[in-house]
Amino acid sequence: MSATRTAAPGSGLRLGYGTNGLTDLRLEDALGLLADLGYEGVGLTLDHMHLDPVGPGLAARTARVGRRLGELGLAVTVETGARYVLDPRRKHGPSLLDPDEDARTARVRLLEKAVRIAADLGAHAVHLFSGILPAGTDPGSGWKRLIEALGPVLDAADQAGVPLAIEPEPGHLLARLADFHSLREQLGDPAALGLTLDIGHCQCLEDDPPQECVRQAAPWLRHVQIEDMRRGVHEHLPFGDGEIDFPPVLDALAHSGYRGLTVVELPRHSHAGPELAAHSLRFLREQRTGGMS
Template sequence: MSARPYRLGYNTNGFAHHRLEDALAIIAELGYRAVALTPDANHLPPDRTSAADLRAVRSLLERLDLAVVVETGARYVLDPRRKHRPTLLERDPADRARRLDFLVRCAEIASELGGDCVSFWSGIPAPGVSRDEAWSWLVDGVAEVCRRVEPLGVRPAFEPEPGMLAESLADWAALRDAVSSPALGLVLDVGHVPCTESITAGDAIRRHGAELRTLHLDDSRGGVHEHLQIGEGELDWPDIARALREVGFTGVAAFELSRHSHAAPDAARVAIERFLAADRH
């Protein structure tokens, strides 16, 4: 089997109970070549992380030979009482601005760490907000993200998320066309595909390969969005691995198993072992 052109990574949201430096060391020890770093209350909190902190983490990443992408899905980093809020879809412009500033700050973190990609999603419309209103705010917000992030040398990437305003690949295409920014790319979570699409995860990769900035790896069963361990759902992992090679993907494909943080080292080991076994088929 020839060397894969992309790097396998693991999301730090799956190491929620570890210090960041310990999580990075374990991820590297297990054979990963990248990390999807989620700034959170316990890992580079965006409002309390200094330039010196970022230099130290960048130095560690370089010593461990870990490429980095930055994720923005921390549950309570902006509001300790409301999961994933505020979003770009809030009625109050000040709340929308808070999310926008957070996304730009995460892009700054990515740049300081030597990364070139920051990913984000739409969120759920606030109560009383119509879909048309929410969609208009999303388009405007994503366009502003692109405008403010591109000068940093960081590529913004959008993730369709089941249950959110933009949840499907059709929603992604509509948003891409409405924003019309060459900077904007796609984040595809293979575990989301059975929840929102009529095609396989492998075929979703093939169809959107040219747009992929980064990839999330997790399993699913019965069209339910629950981020299962690799091999514990219904996804065809050998086909996913083949599809990544076929499209020439060169980014970071990171396992996203936040619900496995209680057993993070074992979960990360099992994930990479099972994926590599599938890739040999």
């Protein structure tokens, strides 16, 4: 039987865990684990081992996952950061910045499919990112490709009533919060476009501390990812192994008005996924309670 899922007293936070950190588990087992631990939701990465978006029988598989989420009382965000789901030889390829138009279209179609899956699951957002600027491509051309490619995905999201949540990712064309605002403004500030804020990325790359990034990003937050990290090093770390001071961050999130999931993001730690899922939930609850005035 699943444990009762309650946030830390007065926290206003809804904690989830990303399935990209549980890839050694079957999806059914991963969802059961998270519910039993007391998580309120899951960041579901569409990948070959967890609700493969390009395999046969997708509608029926999605319906089964939706029923299971309902039985367990888990909320969900759909994430699209699978490494090799479209191309077995290129990590995250093709991207929305690919020089080849057909390749970019393949990514667009995947994102449109993710929007439909999210709508069927009752997800509160679809996560995505820009991709790395290809060699030989100038930034202006990269931004042009990104804006054009996002058009049909934004239309699909608007029609489905599921917002997109684009993530500033170190090393990508859209790497920082300022890049998100530039994209938003170039697109005419569409209602369907929101932000995924990764707390570790703030520590790694942004000029302001993570809690200030939360406050600045609050109006556009549609998804939040969280882990520990060190300044200048893009490595997702278990809590306590990095440099982030978490009580101010969790306090800022609790008072931001954001009510979606805050999802633990440890994609390179699946070998210890069950143990880290338990540790992460304990850590975040203790940090939030300890940080309350």
